[in-house]
Amino acid sequence: MATPPAAQPNPYAIVAGVVGTAYCIAALAVMLGPAALTSHAGRDPLVAEVAGFALVTAGIAATGRDNHRIRTATTLATVVWFAPVLVGWADGPPWLRAAAGLVVPLLAAAAVHLVASCAGWLQSAVARKLVLACYAAAFAVSVTEALFRDPANDPTCWANCVTNVLLLHSAPGIVNVADTIHRWFQIACGAGLLIAGGLGLRAAGRQDRFTRWPVLAGGAVVGVTAAAHAVRVSGTIETAADPVFRSLFVAQAAGLVLVASGPVLATLRRMARRRAIDRVTAELAALPAPGALQAVLAQAVGDPGLTLAYWVPAAGCFVDAEGHREPDAPSAPGSSTLLTRDGEPVARIRHRPDAAEAVAALGAGTHLAVDNERLRAALLLQAADIQRSRERIIAAGDAARRDAERDLHDGAQQRLLALTHRLAMARSTADRGGDVDTAALVGEALEQTLAGLAELRELAHGIYPAVLTRNGLGPALESIRDAAEIPVDVTVRLGGPLPTPVAMAAYVTVREAIVDAGRRSATGVDVAIEQLKDRLVITVLEDGVPDVPRATRAADRIGAIGGQLRFGPGSLEADLPCG
Amino acid sequence: MRVAVAEDVLLTRQGIVSMLGAAGVDVVDQCEDAGELLANLPRTRPDVAVLDIRMPPTHTDEGVVAARRIRADHPGIGVLVLSHHVEPVYAMNLIEEHPEGVGYLLKERVFDVAILLDALRRITDGETVIDPTIVARLVGRRRRHSPLETLTGRERAVLELVAEGMTNQAIGARLVISERTVEAHVSAVFDKLGLAGSPDRHRRVLAVLAFLRA
Numbered sequence: 001m002a003t004p005p006a007a008q009p010n011p012y013a014i015v016a017g018v019v020g021t022a023y024c025i026a027a028l029a030v031m032l033g034p035a036a037l038t039s040h041a042g043r044d045p046l047v048a049e050v051a052g053f054a055l056v057t058a059g060i061a062a063t064g065r066d067n068h069r070i071r072t073a074t075t076l077a078t079v080v081w082f083a084p085v086l087v088g089w090a091d092g093p094p095w096l097r098a099a100a101g102l103v104v105p106l107l108a109a110a111a112v113h114l115v116a117s118c119a120g121w122l123q124s125a126v127a128r129k130l131v132l133a134c135y136a137a138a139f140a141v142s143v144t145e146a147l148f149r150d151p152a153n154d155p156t157c158w159a160n161c162v163t164n165v166l167l168l169h170s171a172p173g174i175v176n177v178a179d180t181i182h183r184w185f186q187i188a189c190g191a192g193l194l195i196a197g198g199l200g201l202r203a204a205g206r207q208d209r210f211t212r213w214p215v216l217a218g219g220a221v222v223g224v225t226a227a228a229h230a231v232r233v234s235g236t237i238e239t240a241a242d243p244v245f246r247s248l249f250v251a252q253a254a255g256l257v258l259v260a261s262g263p264v265l266a267t268l269r270r271m272a273r274r275r276a277i278d279r280v281t282a283e284l285a286a287l288p289a290p291g292a293l294q295a296v297l298a299q300a301v302g303d304p305g306l307t308l309a310y311w312v313p314a315a316g317c318f319v320d321a322e323g324h325r326e327p328d329a330p331s332a333p334g335s336s337t338l339l340t341r342d343g344e345p346v347a348r349i350r351h352r353p354d355a356a357e358a359v360a361a362l363g364a365g366t367h368l369a370v371d372n373e374r375l376r377a378a379l380l381l382q383a384a385d386i387q388r389s390r391e392r393i394i395a396a397g398d399a400a401r402r403d404a405e406r407d408l409h410d411g412a413q414q415r416l417l418a419l420t421h422r423l424a425m426a427r428s429t430a431d432r433g434g435d436v437d438t439a440a441l442v443g444e445a446l447e448q449t450l451a452g453l454a455e456l457r458e459l460a461h462g463i464y465p466a467v468l469t470r471n472g473l474g475p476a477l478e479s480i481r482d483a484a485e486i487p488v489d490v491t492v493r494l495g496g497p498l499p500t501p502v503a504m505a506a507y508v509t510v511r512e513a514i515v516d517a518g519r520r521s522a523t524g525v526d527v528a529i530e531q532l533k534d535r536l537v538i539t540v541l542e543d544g545v546p547d548v549p550r551a552t553r554a555a556d557r558i559g560a561i562g563g564q565l566r567f568g569p570g571s572l573e574a575d576l577p578c579g
Numbered sequence: 580m581r582v583a584v585a586e587d588v589l590l591t592r593q594g595i596v597s598m599l600g601a602a603g604v605d606v607v608d609q610c611e612d613a614g615e616l617l618a619n620l621p622r623t624r625p626d627v628a629v630l631d632i633r634m635p636p637t638h639t640d641e642g643v644v645a646a647r648r649i650r651a652d653h654p655g656i657g658v659l660v661l662s663h664h665v666e667p668v669y670a671m672n673l674i675e676e677h678p679e680g681v682g683y684l685l686k687e688r689v690f691d692v693a694i695l696l697d698a699l700r701r702i703t704d705g706e707t708v709i710d711p712t713i714v715a716r717l718v719g720r721r722r723r724h725s726p727l728e729t730l731t732g733r734e735r736a737v738l739e740l741v742a743e744g745m746t747n748q749a750i751g752a753r754l755v756i757s758e759r760t761v762e763a764h765v766s767a768v769f770d771k772l773g774l775a776g777s778p779d780r781h782r783r784v785l786a787v788l789a790f791l792r793a
Contacts, residue, residue, distance in 0.1 A: 406638060409663060414588045417686055421594035424690040425601075453687050457663055467666045470639040475668035478792065482667070487721040524723050 013060045016071050020056035020078050024049060027082035030089045038088030038159045040249035043240045051253035051260075052081055058118070058260035061267045066120055070263050073110070073117035079103060080110040081256070088159040098146065098165045105142040105182055108189035108226045109134035111256075115193055115219030118262040119200060119212065137185055144178040158238050186230035193223025214265060218258025225252040283368065291321040293373045297362065303355040310374040311345040312381055318348055321373055323380025339370060346370060390560035391501065398464070398504060405464035408456065416453050423449060458483075465507060473503045477527065480511050487524045488514055495531045501561050502578040506538055509554040509565070513540040513572050516551040520544030534579030540572040580699060583608035583625040585616040585645070586661070587634045595629065595661075595689060602692050604699070611635075613645035620653060626703050631686075632662040632669060643673050650677040657702035661686045667713055667792055674707055674788075678781040682708030682744075707744030707784045714742040717791035729771050737764040738772075742787045746780055 031045040041048035059074035086092060086100035113131045121127040150170035151161045197220035204212050225248045232238075238245055288296040298306040309318035309326040318326040334353040337360060339346045347370050349359050423446040430439035461467075461479070468476035474492040481488040490510075498506070510527050517525045522544035530537050546569045554574075555565045563576035582604050586592040596606050608623040610616040612634045620628070628649055632642035646658040657680040660673055670683040682702050688710060689695045698708045718727065718739055730738065733754070740750045747761040754761070765783075769775070774786050 409633065409638075410588065413663060414591055417690070418590040418594055420687050421591075421598065421690040424598075424692070428692070450687050457665065460663070466639060467664065467668060470637075471666075471668050471672070475666060478668060479666045482716050482720045484721060487723040489723070 010067070012068065012071060013062070016075055017056060017060040020059060020075060021053075023078060023082065024052040024056060027052065027085045030085050030092070033089075033091070038090065038240065039084040040240050040246060041082065041085045042088060043246065044250060044253075047250055047253045048082070048085070051256040052078055054257040054260035055081065055114075058263045062263040063267045063270060066117060066122065067263075069117040069122045073114045074260065074263075076106075077110045077114045077256070080106050084159060090162075094163045094165045097160055097163065101160065101164070102139075102142050102146050102166075105145070106135065106138045108186045108223075109138040111219065111222045111226060111259075112189055112193060114256075114259055115196070115215060115222070118215040118259055119196075119219070134189065138182075141178050141182045141185065145175055145182075148172075148174045148178070156233075156237050158240075183230035183234055187227040190223035190225075190227025190230075193219045197223075211266065211269065212262070214258045215262035218255045218260075218262070221255030221258065222252055225249075225255060287369050287372060290373060290376050293366075293369050294321060296369075297349065297359075297366070300362070301351060301355050301358040303351045303358075306349060306351045306355065306359075309348045309350075310370075310377045311347060312374075312378045313344070314378070315381055315385075319377050319381045321377050323377045323382075323384055325381070339366075341367075347374060387560075387562060394501065394504075394557060394560045398500075401464040402469075405460045405466065408460045408463070413453065413456055413460070416449055416456065420446060420449050420453065468503055468507050469500060473498060473506055473529065476503075476507050477510055477529070480507075480514060481527075484514050484525075485518045486514070486522055488527060489525070490527045491529070493530045495533075498531070498536065498578055502536055502576050505554070505557040505561055505563065505576055506536060506574070508557050509538055509572075509574050510540065512551050512554045513542070517542035517544045519551075520546075520548045531578065534577060536574075536576040536578045538572070538574040538576070542570055544570070546570055580627070580703065581605045581607045581623070581625040582627050582629055582699065583610070583616055583619065583623050584629045585610040585613050585634065585642075586629075586631040587611050588631070591631070591686070598690060598692055598695065602696055604696075613641050617645060617648065620649070620656065625656060627657040627659055627699050629659045629661065629689075629699075632660050632664065640669060640672070643669055646673055646681065647676060650681060654680075657681065657699075657705075659684065659698060659702055659708070661689060665710075665713055665716055667717055667788065670709055670713055671788060671792070674709075675785065678707045678744075678784055679705045680707075683713070684708065684710045685712055701744070701749075706746060707781060709743045709784065709788070711739070711743055714739050714791075717742070717788070720791075726772050730768060734764050734768050734771070737761060738768050738787065741765060741768075741783060742791065744784050 027041070028045060028049055031039075031042045031048065055074045055078045059071045059078075062070035062074070080103055083100040083103040087097050087104060089097060109131070112134050116122050116127055116131055122131070146164065146166040147168040148171040149164060150167055150172075151157050151164050153170055153172060154161065154175070197216035200216045201209055201213060229245070229248050229252075232244055232248070236242065236244075240246070294306065294308040297308060298304055307320075307326075309320055311317075312319055315325075318328065320326055331350055332353065334356050335351060337349045337351065337356060339349065349362075351359050423442055427439050427442040427446060430436075430442055465476050465479065467479055473494065474490075477490045477492060481490050506529060510529075514525050514527070517540075520542075522542040524543065526539075526541040528539045528541075550567050550572075552565070552567075558565045558574055558576060561576060563574060566573045566575075582599055584592060584595055584599075584606060586595060592609060592611075596609055599606050607625050608616060608619050610619065613630060616628060616630070628646070630642040630645055632640055634641040642660045642662070646660050649656055649658050654677075658673075659682040660669075661684055662669060663686055665685065673683050674681050680702055682698050684694075684698055688698075701708050718735070727735065727738075736754060737750060740753060745753070747758050747765065751758045751761045769783075772790055774790060
């Protein structure tokens with residue numbers, strides 16, 4: 001059995017993991033530094049880091065078809081997640097704070113991206129375009145705000161009220177409009193995630209629902225918190241100390257952890273399944289070869305005389321591994337152990353009395369092997385029964401033919417014989433009386449009776465070849481040859497007398513082959529029969545028209561004794577067991 | 580002539596016996612099976628025993644088996660086996676050890692009284708009698724490259740009569756030719772067929788039949 005390829009570490013996953021981890025640690029450093037309370041993350045650094053590392057871990061762990069899409073989404077989400085920390089970094093470089101400010105409004109779009117990738121929706125091109133459109137809309141808003149927001153003039157400013165290196169022109173009116181659009185965009189994204197999550201869970205089957213709910217429910221939580229944030233921020237000035245904003249932040253972090261747990265759980269499930277398959281594969285590979293279980297158990301138990309028999313309910317008997325019926329002889333107390341399932345016998349182990357404990361300990365571990373071998377044994381028994389039944393059917397047919405031939409011989413043939421006698425006497429009486437006309441008439445009747453006798457003889461011979469049972473295959477084939485319509489050469493090499501069914505099958509096969517060759521306009525037939533140890537090989541070569549379908553009635557007879565019949569162009573080969 | 584008959588079918592046995600009786604043959608024993616006939620032989624001392632080939636217990640070739648025993652144990656008693664079988668193997672089994680004084684005829688043949696009497700006479704003379712139907716079947720068999728094709732019509736006729744067990748004299752009488760001419764034909768046939776030169780009259784039947792069967 002081929003060993004499955006070892007899982008290759010994905011280089012992109014390693015890079016994403018290292019960079020992501022570094023980013024999370026850097027963000028933590030900023031949060032724990034001075035003047036860090038200007039972001040929600042700064043107030044709850046542990047919550048922020050748990051969510052951040054959950055995203056990084058999901059990126060590393062993602063496997064399967066969508067792993068690169070999930071990695072992209074988690075990377076972007078991580079960047080966006082910690083961006084507010086950088087914005088609020090009072091000692092940070094102004095360009096970094098401005099760049100981070102550009103990224104912060106992308107949170108809703110990143111959440112949509114993350115959920116869509118983890119839920120496997122991004123295999124659809126429409127979904128990919130929708131995610132891109134979300135990013136584009138959010139980015140348009142964030143660029144507008146960056147260009148026109150003067151932090152010094154912003155009454156709602158809280159995280160960064162000092163510097164905006166990107167400021168083009170202070171225009172509070174434009175910023176207000178952009179803020180409104182942003183809030184509605186967040187609400188729309190939140191509603192979208194909630195609805196998509198609900199629909200997704202509803203559409204998933206029972207099994208799928210269990211595996212998909214973290215992503216879909218987490219996505220809904222993230223979406224709802226984003227929308228709630230948008231509603232809250234329109235009426236209240238945002239601060240890190242506000243309990244509502246703080247709760248929303250914690251809930252959002254929890255939602256992200258849930259979403260991120262999706263790919264991780266999926267990968268864990270995949271690994272568990274893989275281990276289970278490996279285990280089954282190993283167990284199957286360790287199963288003994290068919291028929292060898294008895295020897296394996298005997299060795300395991302330490303009783304070389306141990307025998308294993310399987311219960312076949314359909315036949316109501318125990319059989320060995322090869323399907324042979326086992327005698328139901330009683331055994332000494334304690335020397336027989338019955339394996340049962342649901343109260344039904346499965347197998348019987350006979351062993352030394354002192355091996356009973358070891359046999360009882362075999363237990364469930366052997367069930368797979370026992371079932372496997374028992375099924376095979378039952379099929380072998382069935383096949384053998386069918387084979388015997390076929391043999392009996394053929395034998396019964398032959399017996400009926402033999403009886404019919406004998407009846408013909410003792411009945412009709414004898415009557416016709418007596419008739420020829422009477423006719424011969426009548427003719428001589430007529431001759432003596434000088435009645436020439438009557439003598440001629442009776443002579444004609446005599447000739448017809450003799451012709452009838454000859455026909456009857458051929459008929460009887462066709463029904464059952466008496467010569468076969470008495471004198472064997474060679475003389476019987478000679479008889480076929482002598483009566484054949486086309487030249488036939490027969491070579492027979494036998495080691496001894498054949499069993500009657502084998503001789504009959506060979507006889508019928510050759511007779512049919514010769515008649516069939518004649519039907520296909522052959523000009524001659526060569527028959528060779530050779531007995532090789534325990535087989536009888538029949539080869540018939542002829543030059544009949546090959547395209548005409550061949551007669552195959554003899555195949556039934558050959559099959560009934562377990563032989564094989566093969567046709568080639570201008571040839572027939574039969575292989576009969578005759579051990 | 581003293582004849583003993585063994586035939587298990589009453590109708591046929593009666594037919595044969597009445598036929599023989601009408602022809603003036605002395606039927607000294609009538610039996611239902613070969614065992615009875617064999618047991619009676621020391622007492623009945625027939626010239627010829629007429630046996631059905633197929634009798635109890637196996638209804639196969641008891642007649643042939645009994646005939647071989649009679650020829651071995653009582654060389655003075657000829658045997659005529661009556662058969663339904665045209666397979667040459669039975670005839671060969673019958674004559675291969677003791678061809679002289681043995682005959683194999685198809686059953687229906689015996690109701691032609693001339694043929695029956697001729698066969699009995701030839702058997703008491705120590706000749707071999709093989710049914711013409713069997714010979715015709717052997718000679719008429721389809722062959723690919725048959726040396727028989729090299730024979731003239733007359734030679735072929737002579738070959739068939741040799742196979743039937745006839746003497747040169749009888750063949751001459753049948754074909755209305757002189758015995759010397761028959762001899763010439765026989766030696767030409769044996770040459771063409773590649774058979775060993777002129778064996779004695781009994782062995783030549785075996786040689787010809789063996790050639791035809793091969």
